[in-house]
Amino acid sequence: MAKTNKKKKNNRTKKEEAFQERVIQIRRVSKVVKGGKKLSFRAIVVVGNEKGKVGVGVGKAADVIGAVRKGVADGKKKLIDVSLTKANSIVHPTNGAAGGAKVMMRPAAPGTGVIAGGAVRTVLELAGVQNILAKQLGSNNPLNNARAAVDALETLRTFKDVARERDISLEQLFA
Incomplete structure (x- = not known):
């Protein structure tokens, strides 16, 4: 046995x-x-x-x-999945919407911190973003604002993503 x-x-x-x-x-x-x-x-x-x-x-x-x-x-x-920079910020400015809520996000310099309110702040902190400027516009419904923040983060694209979509190399993208 x-x-x-x-x-x-x-x-x-x-x-x-x-x-x-x-x-x-x-x-x-x-x-x-x-x-x-x-x-x-x-x-x-x-x-x-x-x-x-x-x-x-x-x-x-x-x-x-x-x-x-x-x-x-x-x-x-x-x-x-959220694409972050080395400074733990987002790659480029972006907007998101869900229901009547709109969220505007902008990358920030290292040391800025998370400047956002309510549900958007929670979403950004748990995503691992440490330097960002965000603003809730329109509705102040926590569910719609959280979904709008996720929508904004979903639309982020890195240079690699853009090069892959266009079927070209990174060097060609910058040329």
């Missing part, structure tokens, strides 16, 4: 430990049913690893903990 090794290495836990979660908003919502109103909770959660991956998720459940758990799972499904 061979000895079995009881210690199993689980690679999934290493990946999940790297992600941080921050709750932006928890709201009590109600649904009108035959017997009256059914109360539940909605949680808006931002998930990121501070190394260029970030996602925004929404979860609803009868209790707060369940809603947050569902929001984290939803956020992990919607992760995006």
Whole structure:
């Protein structure tokens, strides 16, 4: 009879430990049913690893903990990659929109910090951006502002991306 090794290495836990979660908003919502109103909770959660991956998720459940758990799972499904510079800023100015919310972002010099408010600040911090100027325009809804920030980060393109899209080398791009 061979000895079995009881210690199993689980690679999934290493990946999940790297992600941080921050709750932006928890709201009590109600649904009108035959017997009256059914109360539940909605949680808006931002998930990121501070190394260029970030996602925004929404979860609803009868209790707060369940809603947050569902929001984290939803956020992990919607992760995006963010291309950052060596100064931990974005590559170029960009805008994003979601619903009635608009977000404007500009790169900043090293040492500037994250100059942004509300949900946009949380998204940027969990994406790993350390030097940026951002402004919320239009709606102040936290969910739409977080989604607009993700939309703005999604539209970022590096010189490598542009060269690949045009099927030319980086040297030809600068010539």
